[in-house]
Amino acid sequence: MVIPPYKLWSNSASSAWAQHVRVGFENNWQTISAGNMHTVAIKTDGSLWAWGYNLNGVLGDGTEIVRNAPIRIGNDNNWQNVSAGFEHIVAIKTDGSIWGWGPARFGQHGLGGAYISSPTMIGSDTNWQSVSAGSLHTVAIKTDGSLWAWGINQNGELGDGTIIQRNVPVRIGSDFNWQTVSAGNSHTVTIRADSSLWTWGRNSYGEIGDNTILRRTSPVLIMP
Numbered sequence: 541m542v543i544p545p546y547k548l549w550s551n552s553a554s555s556a557w558a559q560h561v562r563v564g565f566e567n568n569w570q571t572i573s574a575g576n577m578h579t580v581a582i583k584t585d586g587s588l589w590a591w592g593y594n595l596n597g598v599l600g601d602g603t604e605i606v607r608n609a610p611i612r613i614g615n616d617n618n619w620q621n622v623s624a625g626f627e628h629i630v631a632i633k634t635d636g637s638i639w640g641w642g643p644a645r646f647g648q649h650g651l652g653g654a655y656i657s658s659p660t661m662i663g664s665d666t667n668w669q670s671v672s673a674g675s676l677h678t679v680a681i682k683t684d685g686s687l688w689a690w691g692i693n694q695n696g697e698l699g700d701g702t703i704i705q706r707n708v709p710v711r712i713g714s715d716f717n718w719q720t721v722s723a724g725n726s727h728t729v730t731i732r733a734d735s736s737l738w739t740w741g742r743n744s745y746g747e748i749g750d751n752t753i754l755r756r757t758s759p760v761l762i763m764p
Contacts, residue, residue: 564610575624575673580631581610586617588631588659597657598627598642604657614659625673625723630680631659636666638680646676647707648691663709674723680709685716685733695726696757697741703757713759730759737762 572581578592578599589610590599597604600613622631628642628649640649641656650662671680677691677698688709689698696703699712721730727741727748738759739748746753749762 571621573622573624573629573673575629576626578624578629580613580622580624580629582619582622586619586634588613588616588619588622590629596627596643596655598629600629600641600657600659602658621670623671623673623678623723625678626675626725628673628676628678630662630671630673630678632668632671632680636668636683638662638665638668638671640678644707646692647705648673648676648678650678650690650707650709652707670721672721672723674728675725677723677726677728679712679721679723679728679730681718681721685718687712687715687718687721687730689728692726695742696755697723697726697728699728699740699757699759701758 568584570582570584578590580590582588590613591607591610594604594606599607601611618634620632620634622629625648628640630638630640630649632638639659640651640662641659642649643655644651644653647653649656651660667683669681669683671678674697677689679689681687689712690706690709693703693705698706700710717733719731719733727739729739731737738761740756740759743753743755748756748760750760
C-alpha cells in the first residue's frame with residue numbers, strides 16, 4: 541500500500557466506529573506497508589521507520605522490544621520501497637540492493653534459516669526493482685524483468701513448479717517481461733509487460749482466479 545507524501549494516519553478501534561488517529565506530527569511520510577502485527581514506512585528523506593510487535597526482531601531495530609510509536613531503523617537514507625509480511629520485512633534501496641530481516645522458519649527473508657534482527661543484504665545483486673512480502677514467502681522483480689521468489693512453498697506459492705521451500709531467491713521461469721507482483725497469504729499474482737494476468741499457489745477459495753479450486757505450482761494465465 542502506498543500513501544502520498546503527507547500525513548500518516550492509523551485506525552483506532554476504541555469505539556464501535558473506527559476513527560482516524562494521526563501518528564505523530566510530521567508530513568514527510570512517503571510509503572508504508574502493514575504486516576501481521578507490525579508496520580514499516582519510508583519517509584521522503586529515504587529513512588526507514590517501523591513499529592508494533594517485535595518478536596524475533598521483525599522491526600529491524602536489533603531488539604525484540606515492542607514499539608508503540610515509529611522508531612527509526614538504522615541511519616541510512618536510501619530506502620526506496622518496503623513490504624511487510626506476516627512476520628518478516630523486505631526492502632529495496634535506491635542502489636538496487638535488496639534487504640531482509642525478521643524470523644525465517646521458512647526462509648521468507650531470503651537469508652537462510654536464522655532469524656535476523658536488523659536489515660541484511662540478500663545476495664550481492666543490485667538490480668532489484670520491486671518486492672512484495674506475502675505471509676511466509678516473498679516475490680520480487682529485477683530491472684531486467686525477471687521474476688524471483690523464496691520462502692515457504694507448500695502450496696506452490698513460489699511458482700517454480702515444486703512445493704520445495706526456498707531459503708534464498710530462486711528464479712521463476714525464464715521470461716523477462718514481468719512488470720508488477722503481489723504476494724498474498726499462500727498465493728501470488730502478477731502482471732506482465734503485455735498486461736496479461738498470471739497467478740499461482742493455493743486455490744482453496746478460488747483465489748487464483750482460474751475458475752477452479754486446484755492448487756497451481758506454476759504461473760497460470762487468467763482469462764476472465
